[in-house]
Amino acid sequence: MSRTKSIKDVDLSGKRVFVRCDFNVPLTDGQISDDSRIVAALPTIKHLVAQGAKVILSSHLGRPKGEPNAAFSLAPVAEALAAQLGQPVTFIEDCIGEEVEAEVAKLAEGEVALLENVRFYKGETDNDPEFAASLAKLADAFVNDAFGTAHRAHASTAGVAKHLSPCVCGLLIEKELAYLGDKTNTPERPLTVILGGAKVSDKIKVIDALLEKADTIIIGGAMAYTFKLAKGETVGDSLSEPDFIETAKAAFKKAEEKGVKFLIPVDTLTVKDLDFGAGTVGDTKVFEGSIGEGWEGVDIGPKSIELFSNEVKNAKTVLWNGPMGIFEIDACNKGTFAVAKTIADSDACSIIGGGDSVKAIKMAGYGDQVTFMSTGGGASLEFLEGKELPGVSALDTI
Numbered sequence: 186m187s188r189t190k191s192i193k194d195v196d197l198s199g200k201r202v203f204v205r206c207d208f209n210v211p212l213t214d215g216q217i218s219d220d221s222r223i224v225a226a227l228p229t230i231k232h233l234v235a236q237g238a239k240v241i242l243s244s245h246l247g248r249p250k251g252e253p254n255a256a257f258s259l260a261p262v263a264e265a266l267a268a269q270l271g272q273p274v275t276f277i278e279d280c281i282g283e284e285v286e287a288e289v290a291k292l293a294e295g296e297v298a299l300l301e302n303v304r305f306y307k308g309e310t311d312n313d314p315e316f317a318a319s320l321a322k323l324a325d326a327f328v329n330d331a332f333g334t335a336h337r338a339h340a341s342t343a344g345v346a347k348h349l350s351p352c353v354c355g356l357l358i359e360k361e362l363a364y365l366g367d368k369t370n371t372p373e374r375p376l377t378v379i380l381g382g383a384k385v386s387d388k389i390k391v392i393d394a395l396l397e398k399a400d401t402i403i404i405g406g407a408m409a410y411t412f413k414l415a416k417g418e419t420v421g422d423s424l425s426e427p428d429f430i431e432t433a434k435a436a437f438k439k440a441e442e443k444g445v446k447f448l449i450p451v452d453t454l455t456v457k458d459l460d461f462g463a464g465t466v467g468d469t470k471v472f473e474g475s476i477g478e479g480w481e482g483v484d485i486g487p488k489s490i491e492l493f494s495n496e497v498k499n500a501k502t503v504l505w506n507g508p509m510g511i512f513e514i515d516a517c518n519k520g521t522f523a524v525a526k527t528i529a530d531s532d533a534c535s536i537i538g539g540g541d542s543v544k545a546i547k548m549a550g551y552g553d554q555v556t557f558m559s560t561g562g563g564a565s566l567e568f569l570e571g572k573e574l575p576g577v578s579a580l581d582t583i
């Protein structure tokens with residue numbers, strides 16, 4: 186089977202390399218409040234510098250809607266990156282045009298420049314061929330290392346690849362493909378998948394795809410309530426999607442046909458008077474099976490925590506996407522944090538599939554005790570669904 190070429194497969198010394206990074210960092214009053222994305226990009230950049238490439242970095246930041254906006258400038262990233270790299274990073278105040286070309290032409294081997302936000306141009310998200318060609322004029326080769334935007338066919342993630350060669354992935358994307366791809370496609374078994382979050386409709390394609398691979402699938406979060414309805418149970422005031430009851434029934438059936446153990450919560454923590462903004466709840470009650478009228482499910486109950494934890498303990502590979510409850514509120518985070526702890530304690534290969542589960546495992550303090558945390562939310566879901574990611578399929582394969 187072919188695989189995506191990575192920077193380890195090619196020699197980019199002396200070449201001008203256009204590197205699409207994910208520097209979409211959170212800014213508070215112009216200051217970077219979390220630099221993990223900059224830190225995550227360092228291995229690829231250092232590899233290219235060590236090889237003697239002329240490194241031209243590019244990224245988006247926020248949603249400037251296709252026009253320049255100082256609030257979304259990448260200038261603070263250039264400064265932070267230079268400090269992390271321990272070498273100067275030339276910040277170029279635009280990303281296309283003659284002046285940018287002249288600046289880039291000055292780069293010596295092993296030097297690094299960062300272009301201004303590509304989303305200052307509408308052509309970026311439109312994947313406009315002319316804009317992509319202008320970006321490509323700056324370089325010889327393309328490295329994509331922005332997994333978080335790899336599910337978007339944008340000029341700097343896909344369009345630019347048409348003009349450059351070689352086109353390869355960076356070390357971050359290489360890792361994402363290894364864990365979300367190889368390690369879940371040909372896992373060490375048993376493979377236990379834990380899915381949670383708000384909506385069945387958002388994740389049904391993932392459930393469907395994983396029913397082909399997993400030994401056990403565990404469903405938590407509000408998603409579980411639609412499955413409870415499908416079993417004929419009541420869910421009180423809980424968030425559910427009655428339009429997806431038939432879909433849920435089909436998933437139960439497919440699991441049975443495939444011999445996949447398919448678990449939903451056996452008990453539910455419910456509340457009254459939930460105030461998300463204030464982070465408070467009123468009365469609480471645990472229901473086994475059906476949920477009583479007027480009560481809202483907010484987390485899995487203690488018996489489900491035990492049931493799910495035992496499954497995780499027996500797994501050799503664990504893939505987790507989506508919280509077990511409204512983990513943002515203290516009173517509703519026990520299920521999510523218990524699952525996080527069991528995953529952290531287990532010797533299994535543990536893969537955290539992006540978005541809220543990464544946030545939850547970090548909040549629970551176990552961020553450094555898992556095998557891999559994906560950097561993509563939407564991208565990791567689409568990849569797990571088995572969809573082609575334009576930012577990956579634009580790259581060379583071997």
Ligand code: AMP
Nearest residue numbers: 382383406407482483507509510511512
């Ligand atoms: P997702 O983006 O689909 O992974 O969903 C994450 C969101 O699902 C989080 O913001 C959780 O608060 C929410 N969520 C999880 N369980 C519940 C629940 N029982 N009721 C309402 N929202 C929930």
